[in-house]
Amino acid sequence: MADRETENTRETGAGAYVWDLPTRLFHWSFLAAVATSLFTAEFGPMDIHLISGHVVLALLVFRIAWGFAGGRHARFASFIKGPAKVMGYARKTMSDGVSAHLGHNPMGGWSVVAMLAALVTQVASGLYANDDILTEGPLAGTVSKSTSDLLTEVHEISGNVVYALIALHLAAVFYYTFKGQGIIGTMITGRSLDIDAAGAEGGAEGSLSRAIMIAAVAAGIAYAVMNY
Ligand code: HEM
Numbered sequence: 141m142a143d144r145e146t147e148n149t150r151e152t153g154a155g156a157y158v159w160d161l162p163t164r165l166f167h168w169s170f171l172a173a174v175a176t177s178l179f180t181a182e183f184g185p186m187d188i189h190l191i192s193g194h195v196v197l198a199l200l201v202f203r204i205a206w207g208f209a210g211g212r213h214a215r216f217a218s219f220i221k222g223p224a225k226v227m228g229y230a231r232k233t234m235s236d237g238v239s240a241h242l243g244h245n246p247m248g249g250w251s252v253v254a255m256l257a258a259l260v261t262q263v264a265s266g267l268y269a270n271d272d273i274l275t276e277g278p279l280a281g282t283v284s285k286s287t288s289d290l291l292t293e294v295h296e297i298s299g300n301v302v303y304a305l306i307a308l309h310l311a312a313v314f315y316y317t318f319k320g321q322g323i324i325g326t327m328i329t330g331r332s333l334d335i336d337a338a339g340a341e342g343g344a345e346g347s348l349s350r351a352i353m354i355a356a357v358a359a360g361i362a363y364a365v366m367n368y
């Protein structure tokens with residue numbers, strides 16, 4: 141990205157549109173629901189843990205569907221890259237430093253996949269978990285006690301993986317911010333101040349009515365599972 145282009149963008153505010161509204165709403169709701177799940181797992185109350193856990197479930201269903209049906213940069217196909225691209229990006233970043241990237245960069249793309257996969261594991265195991273006292277996931281009764289105990293352990297172990305991925309995510313986000321990339325602002329406003337709109341391709345907005353339909357189905361699935 142040329143410096144002059146970056147300056148122009150910052151002056152005019154005509155940054156490239158990157159994150160569609162549903163992706164941004166997903167991100168900040170996901171943060172709130174995951175943080176609530178982690179907090180209540182440690183300090184209670186567990187009935188809130190079950191509710192926030194099912195909100196995480198609804199958000200995951202939404203985001204996975206949106207990865208196929210969303211705006212250009214929200215689609216998995218746009219940010220899941222092969223090893224050659226990932227290594228190339230890592231090498232370039234090490235030699236030239238960080239640079240602006242339209243959408244998730246090839247390394248960031250895989251960290252999104254890791255984060256979503258860890259939370260799918262977390263929710264799926266939680267549905268079968270039990271705490272030996274009062275709380276159990278809605279599907280715990282469909283398996284034997286020993287299977288439920290095993291999945292409770294999976295739930296606790298993958299909880300640590302979630303903590304580690306969040307730490308890595310925050311470190312990466314703050315590192316890029318420290319290096320002058322306005323990526324946090326982009327996740328709030330949708331627009332990048334580091335890449336000019338002229339350099340962007342269309343189709344980043346996604347269809348709002350499609351997002352509402354997917355969100356309704358996702359909420360319905362989570363509600364049905366919770367009341368199983
Ligand atoms: C529980 C905490 C968090 C979780 C689970 C989380 C999860 C995620 C996920 C799944 C994405 C991918 C977005 C998508 O394509 O759907 C993402 C991206 C992003 N997150 Fe978070 N996030 C958390 C906290 C935060 C915080 C506190 C900030 C900033 C203050 C932040 C800033 C960002 C930014 C800037 C991106 C876009 C990265 C890029 O440009 O490629 N996140 N996060």
Ligand code: HEM
Pocket residue numbers: 174175177178181182189190192193194196197262263266267268269270271272275276277278292295296299300302
């Ligand atoms: C539908 C979703 C979920 C259900 C039904 C669920 C259910 C449960 C249950 C029954 C326990 C008690 C197990 C025990 O005492 O060891 C538990 C613990 C725990 N949950 Fe969840 N959970 C869900 C989602 C989540 C999510 C999204 C997270 C994190 C982001 C999470 C993190 C934890 C952690 C870390 C513990 C262990 C607490 C401890 O140290 O004992 N859970 N969960």
